[in-house]
Amino acid sequence: MSSPATIAAIATPMGQAGVGIIRLSGPASLEIAEKLFVPGPRFKGFRSYRLHYGWIRNRQGQVIDEILLAYMPAPFSYTREEVVEINCHGGPAVLEAVLETLFHQGAEPAAPGEFTRRAFLNDRLDLTQAEAVLEMINAPTQAAALLARDKLQGHLKNKVQDLRQSLEDLKKDLCLAVDFPEEDLECLPREALAEKVQACVREIKALIESFEQNRVFREGALVVLAGRVNAGKSSLMNALLGRERAIVTPVPGTTRDYLEEAINLRGLPVRLVDTAGRRPALDQIEIIGLETGRRLVGSADLCVLVVDSSQAPAAEDLDILDEVGPDRVLVAANKRDLVENTPAWLEKFASRKAEVIPVSAIYGSGLEELTSRIRSRILGSRTAGSPSTMAPNLRQKAALEKALQELGHLVREAGEDVPFDLLGVRLDFACAQLDEITGRIVSEDILNSIFDRFCIGK
Numbered sequence: 001m002s003s004p005a006t007i008a009a010i011a012t013p014m015g016q017a018g019v020g021i022i023r024l025s026g027p028a029s030l031e032i033a034e035k036l037f038v039p040g041p042r043f044k045g046f047r048s049y050r051l052h053y054g055w056i057r058n059r060q061g062q063v064i065d066e067i068l069l070a071y072m073p074a075p076f077s078y079t080r081e082e083v084v085e086i087n088c089h090g091g092p093a094v095l096e097a098v099l100e101t102l103f104h105q106g107a108e109p110a111a112p113g114e115f116t117r118r119a120f121l122n123d124r125l126d127l128t129q130a131e132a133v134l135e136m137i138n139a140p141t142q143a144a145a146l147l148a149r150d151k152l153q154g155h156l157k158n159k160v161q162d163l164r165q166s167l168e169d170l171k172k173d174l175c176l177a178v179d180f181p182e183e184d185l186e187c188l189p190r191e192a193l194a195e196k197v198q199a200c201v202r203e204i205k206a207l208i209e210s211f212e213q214n215r216v217f218r219e220g221a222l223v224v225l226a227g228r229v230n231a232g233k234s235s236l237m238n239a240l241l242g243r244e245r246a247i248v249t250p251v252p253g254t255t256r257d258y259l260e261e262a263i264n265l266r267g268l269p270v271r272l273v274d275t276a277g278r279r280p281a282l283d284q285i286e287i288i289g290l291e292t293g294r295r296l297v298g299s300a301d302l303c304v305l306v307v308d309s310s311q312a313p314a315a316e317d318l319d320i321l322d323e324v325g326p327d328r329v330l331v332a333a334n335k336r337d338l339v340e341n342t343p344a345w346l347e348k349f350a351s352r353k354a355e356v357i358p359v360s361a362i363y364g365s366g367l368e369e370l371t372s373r374i375r376s377r378i379l380g381s382r383t384a385g386s387p388s389t390m391a392p393n394l395r396q397k398a399a400l401e402k403a404l405q406e407l408g409h410l411v412r413e414a415g416e417d418v419p420f421d422l423l424g425v426r427l428d429f430a431c432a433q434l435d436e437i438t439g440r441i442v443s444e445d446i447l448n449s450i451f452d453r454f455c456i457g458k
């Protein structure tokens with residue numbers, strides 16, 4: 001096998017920054033670095049895991065930048081190859097000049113995610129850990145980053161490996177039963193087999209459930225502001241964002257399309273959406289706007305039903321509540337400043353089991369309570385409000401579902417007279433699905449689809 005190319009890329013984002021890092025990985029990394037490094041005063045040769053102070057020069061021998069260079073020898077590096085990292089000043093021009101020089105010395109441009117792909121191919125990371133690297137980089141909040149950290153530490157990998165081991169042990173039992181059919185019952189009674197598979201089924205189901213539980217941490221919870229025209233939805237949107245994002249006027253029907261913004265509610269990522277106010281539509285634009293609003297409300301994790309406290313509720317308000325159900329509704333009784341006491345008609349919402357929070361979007365009162373309730377309502381239905389340590393991503397969940405389906409058939413067939421070797425085929429299929437998760441056996445297409453989503457330099 002020919003040795004892999006030595007690859008190079010800028011690992012930090014392009015733009016002005018204090019420091020910019022260029023990464024080299026592959027057998028010629030140190031050799032290339034040696035050719036270009038102009039040592040500082042106390043340099044005594046390259047030593048691993050030390051920062052070497054000096055300068056870097058281009059192919060004409062001109063010094064380009066003042067740098068710190070680190071050498072991480074194989075196999076104790078990110079990729080398990082020879083790695084050199086060069087800390088330059090973080091300007092695009094200087095980084096490009098250094099990179100060009102590295103290419104001129106024989107390094108090749110790294111493809112997106114190629115460093116992590118090499119780490120995977122060299123067995124430093126399994127596929128769940130490689131994906132966790134991307135999840136860590138893309139994490140919208142600290143909670144999501146902690147989730148990625150757990151996966152990077154191998155929690156999901158270990159779980160899937162344990163499951164696979166259980167299936168493999170069962171497979172051995174099955175093979176014995178196939179080879180010595182007359183001892184069938186002693187080798188593996190069918191009920192015992194079904195029970196063992198059932199135990200795996202339960203664990204896989206729990207993993208799949210944690211996907212849903214952690215969805216809000218990964219993607220953000222969808223919180224939709226809905227209600228009658230003029231209730232103050234756009235004002236509330238602006239108040240929650242802390243800036244004038246949506247147009248607010250006293251004219252009913254100001255918002256015609258929906259607006260979406262991301263906010264961070266103390267670690268919970270939220271996609272906050274303002275929608276067109278409900279009323280009998282006046283024209284084609286409003287019909288479409290209202291339809292879009294309805295769809296958003298339908299898929300919301302939580303609908304904040306904004307009502308005007310100074311007016312008795314209209315059919316539209318109660319319609320929304322009935323449409324969505326009290327479990328997914330939080331009533332924001334807005335314009336609190338216009339009324340002295342809590343209006344008696346709010347009882348109409350309470351009697352339908354909807355939670356009501358008085359607020360004033362204009363004066364900012366009640367907003368803290370509202371955000372805190374939005375947060376706990378979304379997290380309330382999820383275990384202890386904290387992300388699970390092993391939650392699979394969409395790809396991993398799809399593979400778990402296929403494995404689950406197969407094991408479901410197996411449990412049923414174990415109770416029937418289906419021959420053991422056919423049951424063994426089901427086990428093989430389930431194992432193959434688990435292998436796809438960890439990357440033990442995985443197609444080039446799947447690898448490409450994962451690593452193509454990485455940035456260059458990671």
Ligand SMILES: Nc1nc2c(ncn2[C@@H]2O[C@H](COP(=O)(O)OP(=O)(O)OP(=O)(O)O)[C@@H](O)[C@H]2O)c(=O)[nH]1
Pocket residue numbers: 228229230231232233234235236247248249250251252253254255256275276277278334335336337338359360361362363
């Ligand atoms: N007094 C008072 N007025 C408010 C409050 N919130 C909003 N308003 C006023 O209510 C009017 C309508 O506010 P918007 O935020 O545009 O209401 P909306 O629900 O987005 O309206 P549409 O987009 O037409 O559906 C504006 O004149 C706001 O200034 C509040 O808390 N107190």
Ligand SMILES: [Mg+2]
Pocket residue numbers: 233234235246247254255274275277
């Ligand atoms: Mg509006």
